[in-house]
Amino acid sequence: MFTPPCCPNPLCSSHQGQPFTYQCRGSFHRALDDRLVQRYSCGVCGKFFSDQSFRLDYRLRKPKLTEPVFWMLASKVTHRQTARLLRCNRGTVHHRLELLGSHCREFHARQLQRLKGTLSPDLALDELETYETDRRLQPLTVPVLLHELSWFVLDVQVAPLASRGGLREPDRIRRDQLVARSGLRRSGSTEAVGKCFANIAPLLAPGAGGMLRSDEKLTYVRLKQKGLPEGMTHVRISSEEPRGMNNPLFRINRTLAMMRDGVSRLVRRTWAASKRREQLEKHLWVWVVFRNYVRRMINRSRGQSAASFHGLFPGQLPTHDLLGLCPQYRADPPLNRAAS
Ligand SMILES: [Zn+2]
Structure with missing residues (x-):
């Protein structure tokens, strides 16, 4: 069960110290990805919001594309080829790179904070x-x-x-x-x-x-x-x-x-090389998160990722979990020191 951690309205007084409360206000079915979404109202400012307000795919027209784009960005598939395979516009892939780049960077930074003083x-x-x-x-x-x-x-x-x-x-x-x-x-x-x-x-x-x-x-x-x-x-x-x-x-x-x-941009003698270094950086963060949290640590370590070695997660992180909630709203399991 998801519990809303705060009010998504930035102007709400609950962000200035007033205790946050909420009420459940029914639910609706989202035909796009066949999910039941719970609605709430804020007890402080009265605004309505839902589970969706805290998710990476909030207000996306094609939320189902995010996960395959993530896999392709980590699998040496170029932007244009990703667009062809997923039958979408190249601009959509570009938009997902922007979204995933900042999501993955923030996600990793927050996980590192949990390791503070223990590495x-x-x-x-x-x-x-x-x-x-x-x-x-x-x-x-x-x-x-x-x-x-x-x-x-x-x-x-x-x-x-x-x-x-x-x-x-x-x-x-x-x-x-x-x-x-x-x-x-x-x-x-x-x-x-x-x-x-x-x-x-x-x-x-x-x-x-x-x-x-x-x-x-x-x-x-x-x-x-x-x-x-x-x-x-x-x-x-x-x-x-x-x-x-x-x-x-x-x-x-x-x-x-x-x-x-x-990373398709780094392949030698390629015409898919980066045009701008800012885009390369975003692409690299997607790969880093894939390497650390989703992929096995080594091929022989079944069910174990580089992050689970440090006790951050019990095993390899499923992509629907990684790409679900925005990093600031996640409630991750406590650090398992015995694992490292
Ligand atoms: Zn509020």
Whole structure:
């Protein structure tokens, strides 16, 4: 049974401290998805609302499309192909990406809050390179921070990189036009990695040692000293080490490879590459939530997700649950510390 947590009317006095009360006011059948929806009235402002007011599919014309779009965004299907498969407009897919991107980002942020002060410091960091519109002129970096033991993706950022050097004459002309239009493109890599550390540092269990694994990029040394606890060891591994399961960076390398395999925009030599980095970021949050909460932790761990390893949920989260209520209205099960 769903209990309305608050009044959805932003102007209601219940948001200024007056205790919220409500009354049940019958129900109606929603033919769109064959659900019985309970109606209520607010005891404070008197406005009517329903279960639907708290859901992600509130006021959507085609709520049944949200779940398949979520799966396709995490399965390397491009926007246009998603629209063809679901027999809908490309604008609908675009709208769902907007909706799912912010939903997944907020959902993950709220789950991380529940882990505050409990996370074992067992981290790995690496950056994936991609681009927006033009591979040479507008490259991007995507720092990814991983909890190694559980394969749980903690944070993802997207930042610009400076245009590449050694350009041919036509590319140099286009670069100069780009600089005149939107200014010199500078690398935001250091800032983005710093943000990853700043977001995750409050989650780490106090006093625990642990380690951060990364490659030998020099800026990581200073950023680790600045952003992560002193007792944490920074292990730097040469990128010349042979790849494979014995490489200490295996799990983060594998995660980046899985990300490329799941997100259509990141596939190499594709014409479906991102045109704007804001859209890439939204798409990545959908994949991160799929990876952490919906997919198995590894193929052999039946019924267990990376999130259930940390005790956030008892098992893999069904997508109808994930895409049901908006994150701020969810009542999640208490954190099961025994699971981690
Ligand atoms: Zn109210």
